[in-house]
Structures are given as structure tokens and as C-alpha cells.
Amino acid sequence: MGKHKDKGSKRKSDCPKEKAARKLAKERARAHFLDGESGTWAKKLAAESESTTVHGGAEAGATDTAPDQGHGSATSAGSRGPDYSTPTAIDIAADPVLSAIAARRSISKVESLTPNDADLREIIRTISSVADHKGLRPWRFLIIRGDDRIRLGEAFDEAAGVTRKPGEINEKPLRAELILALVSSSSDHPKVPDWEQHAVAAGAGHLLELALWQAGWGVMWRSGNLTNEPSVRRLHRLEANELLMGWFYIGAIPDRYRQRLQTSTRPLPEPEQFLDTL
Numbered sequence: 001m002g003k004h005k006d007k008g009s010k011r012k013s014d015c016p017k018e019k020a021a022r023k024l025a026k027e028r029a030r031a032h033f034l035d036g037e038s039g040t041w042a043k044k045l046a047a048e049s050e051s052t053t054v055h056g057g058a059e060a061g062a063t064d065t066a067p068d069q070g071h072g073s074a075t076s077a078g079s080r081g082p083d084y085s086t087p088t089a090i091d092i093a094a095d096p097v098l099s100a101i102a103a104r105r106s107i108s109k110v111e112s113l114t115p116n117d118a119d120l121r122e123i124i125r126t127i128s129s130v131a132d133h134k135g136l137r138p139w140r141f142l143i144i145r146g147d148d149r150i151r152l153g154e155a156f157d158e159a160a161g162v163t164r165k166p167g168e169i170n171e172k173p174l175r176a177e178l179i180l181a182l183v184s185s186s187s188d189h190p191k192v193p194d195w196e197q198h199a200v201a202a203g204a205g206h207l208l209e210l211a212l213w214q215a216g217w218g219v220m221w222r223s224g225n226l227t228n229e230p231s232v233r234r235l236h237r238l239e240a241n242e243l244l245m246g247w248f249y250i251g252a253i254p255d256r257y258r259q260r261l262q263t264s265t266r267p268l269p270e271p272e273q274f275l276d277t278l
């Protein structure tokens with residue numbers, strides 16, 4: 001019944017050349033693993049980057065990313081960012097990443113200037129580091145600009161059963177020139193239930209907010225009861241297994257807001273309320 005396996009044909013060759021090639025392939029896969037490329041695709045990536053040099057267990061230029069873009073640079077010599085060899089003291093004020101996280105705010109009214117598509121691509125590339133069980137990447141964003149925002153308003157109206165006079169439109173999606181819709185795209189997996197995949201997508205949403213904040217852009221995550229109504233799902237061409245997680249309204253932070261942010265002292269809550277033991 002089962003397939004006959006010819007074990008002999010799987011035996012690895014002792015030929016020194018082939019042994020060296022196997023060792024190199026292993027090192028490349030390991031380098032990708034160190035660069036965060038864990039999972040089955042590490043081997044594939046390693047095979048694709050045969051021309052790159054392997055040194056010291058980590059590989060420079062492991063992907064097609066330009067060197068100054070930092071992808072995978074944490075393990076490369078001369079990398080930017082913290083020294084990961086020892087944990088540092090937690091100092092929110094002194095650490096630019098921690099202070100950005102602690103200071104993050106949603107900006108409900110943004111101005112018309114938006115990140116361009118190249119910036120967006122970089123931000124999406126950055127946040128793809130989101131923790132992801134089995135690396136399923138169960139999330140994507142849809143870019144909504146221009147008249148597509150009017151179509152979004154029409155879908156909201158249809159979902160809410162609202163009819164308008166000729167020439168009137170739902171202006172809610174016009175609150176920003178750029179909207180990103182977040183889609184959680186879960187698939188059947190024996191070890192990763194749906195809820196974990198939705199958690200990954202939500203994580204991507206939170207990282208998106210942080211990355212935009214750190215880059216100086218305003219953003220607010222909005223959703224609501226109509227989010228997964230049929231007309232709205234149809235507009236976003238969702239498959240049955242997919243869930244809309246809401247929309248990110250993005251734009252420049254107005255000056256008056258920026259000034260308030262400089263002097264704002266929104267206190268951080270006491271951590272005890274978020275901590276307990278079993």
C-alpha cells in the first residue's frame with residue numbers, strides 16, 4: 001500500500017565536493033535562521049542566495065534588500081541597533097524605542113500629506129517581523145486612496161441600511177487621504193488555530209501603528225459593528241476564511257497636535273493592573 005522507499009538512493013554521498021556543498025547549504029540555512037528566516041523557506045532562501053558569502057555563522061546581504069535597509073542586519077557585523085549580547089537596563093526615557101512605544105498616541109484628525117508607496121513598502125517590510133506561529137503570515141493590508149474611499153462609504157451605508165439624497169456621500173472614510181484595511185487571512189493548520197492567526201494579524205496592526213508613529217505619521221485604527229457585514233466584506237474581496245480587522249486612517253500630524261504632544265504628559269498606567277500570577 002505505502003510507497004516503497006529506496007533507502008539506498010537517499011544515502012548522502014561521501015564525495016568531498018558534495019560534502020562541502022552540503023555544509024555550505026547548511027550554513028546558509030543557518031544564517032537565514034539567525035536572520036529571523038526560520039521555517040521551511042529558510043532552505044529555499046538559502047538556495048536562492050548561493051552567490052552570497054558566508055562568514056562567521058551569519059550572512060551579509062542575505063536577501064535582495066539593499067545593504068542600507070537593515071533587513072537581517074542585527075546579526076551582521078557593523079549592524080545598527082542595540083548590542084544584543086547582553087540585556088540592558090530598562091530605561092524608558094533613555095531608550096528611543098521604548099520611549100516611542102510609551103509615548104504612542106492615536107491621532108484622530110490627520111492632514112492630507114501621507115506616506116508614499118515606497119515608504120509604505122518599507123513600513124510593511126519592517127512590521128513583517130511580527131511574532132508568527134509557523135510563519136504563516138496570515139495578514140495583509142489593502143491600500144485605500146482617492147475614490148476608493150467613497151466606495152468604502154457606500155459599503156458602510158449599504159451595511160447600515162442608509163440611503164442618501166443624490167449627490168450626498170458618507171464622509172467618514174474621507175477623514176484621511178490614506179486608509180489601510182487590515183485583513184486577517186487564517187488558514188487551516190493542525191498546530192495553529194484560527195485565533196492565533198488573528199492574534200498575529202492584530203499584532204501586525206499594532207506594529208503598523210508604532211512604526212508610523214516612530215516615523216512621525218499620525219494614525220488611528222478604526223473598526224465597528226459594520227466591519228464584517230456582507231457589503232463591506234464584498235468590497236474588500238474577502239474569502240470565507242478571512243476577517244476584516246478594521247482600517248488605519250493615516251496622514252500627517254497637524255501642527256497644533258504636534259505642539260501638544262511635545263508638552264503632553266499623559267501618565268503611563270500602573271503596571272500592577274496588567275500583572276498577576278497563577
Ligand SMILES: Cc1cc2nc3c(=O)[nH]c(=O)nc-3n(C[C@H](O)[C@H](O)[C@H](O)COP(=O)(O)O)c2cc1C
Pocket residue numbers: 104105106107220221222223224245246
Ligand atoms: C481593533 C481596534 C478597533 C478600534 N476601532 C475604533 C473605532 O472604530 N473608533 C474609535 O474611536 N476608536 C477605535 N479604536 C481605538 C483607537 O484606535 C485608539 O486606540 C483609542 O482612541 C485610544 O487612543 P490611543 O491609541 O491614543 O490610546 C480601535 C482600536 C482597535 C485596536
